[in-house]
Amino acid sequence: MHENNRKTPIRCDIDAIVSELRLLRDKSLQRRQREGRPPKLPSRKALIDILEGLSAALFPNRLGSGELSDESIDYFVGHTLDAALRSLCEQVRRECRFKAEQNGIIGSDCNQQAAIIKRDFAAQLPAIRALLDDDLTAAYEGDPAATSSDEVLVCYPGMTAIIYHRIAHALYSVGAPLVARMIAEISHSATGIDIHPGARIGPSFFIDHGTGVVIGETAVIGRHVRLYQAVTLGAKRFPKDADGALIKGNERHPIVEDGVVIYAGATILGRVTIGQGSTIGGNVWLTHSVPPGSIITQPQVRSEALSAGTANQQEGVYNSH
Structure with a gap:
């Protein structure tokens, strides 16, 4: 060459x-x-x-x-x-x-x-x-x-x-x-596993498998709580002040009481309370509190959402007249 x-x-x-x-x-x-x-x-x-x-x-x-x-x-x-x-x-x-x-x-x-x-x-x-x-x-x-x-x-x-x-x-x-x-x-x-250091977590806490778990800053978790992979304890909304800036430090994440089990893929949003001894099933999307001893499954949540939607439609028809 x-x-x-x-x-x-x-x-x-x-x-x-x-x-x-x-x-x-x-x-x-x-x-x-x-x-x-x-x-x-x-x-x-x-x-x-x-x-x-x-x-x-x-x-x-x-x-x-x-x-x-x-x-x-x-x-x-x-x-x-x-x-x-x-x-x-x-x-x-x-x-x-x-x-x-x-x-x-x-x-x-x-x-x-x-x-x-x-x-x-x-x-x-x-x-x-x-x-x-x-x-x-x-x-x-x-x-x-x-x-x-x-x-x-x-x-x-x-x-x-x-x-x-x-x-x-x-x-x-x-x-x-x-x-x-x-x-x-x-x-x-x-x-x-993403846990904000501000989250308060009681003793005897267990995260099984763990990948994708998110626990927000103001979450409160009691004793003997068990979470599985891809569980989110997050905020439902992010309020802003008069200038349009996010309001920081407000209590916006769930309270999980003693003895609760939350299965894989469940998402719990907002300052709601999961009552003592409750079980939250896999892939449940939950934005309201549940009393102690509750068993919440995906079909149950879907049924509640459909019932609420029907009630809202009926109320809309009534008000329109």
Whole structure:
């Protein structure tokens, strides 16, 4: 082949792309009325490492080192917990600085605030471990395929999701909502289960299979509740204020009382109450409260909807005259 027949290599103009990206960043900062470099956000990678450390400290023999002796286990837990909490404190400090910058607060002592949040969160870890023991028991007793609690702990995505949620909810409660939200999204990515850290979930909670489960911010779940895959506990509507902005923080998700079972694909929307001991069948779409001990199936809901539609048509005919 002749030298002049060789094809010219195709190259990207990296310098031009970098320049354009810088211009776009500058415009974005101007739109948000920022000058200079914005404060660092918490690091997703650091939070993944923190979750692994906290999980290992909570369950050292199963999620920690596999070579621990009775003499070394407390040292391992102490060392692992100290490292995880130190890193967590830095991520909370970043959240504090970010929020202070957003709100135009000058002189906020984020080091002190982060230290207090770390201390208050750490104090909840024994209670979190006790809750998780109840969740493990509920999963083992509720799934005939489970051969041991250890299998549930290391294999079940629902158990991983509830471990991460218990951690995230504690952080959410003591004043680190952004870090908590990021942990929830790490859990979502790892398990396919989306639980907002604000959701309040009682002991002995079990999510079987789990993929596609969504639990909203203001949901309240009682004791001994079991959910299957693709269950949604969501909001029915999103009210807006006079300026057209979404109203945030209102209670808009379901209350699920003790002993409720919700089967695969069920969707429950709005601030409704599912009474104690009720069973919600698969693929049910529910937007109203049900009393304790109810058994709600898809044909039943469809029949109620048709009856309501007929009544509305009759009322319309009557009013038209």
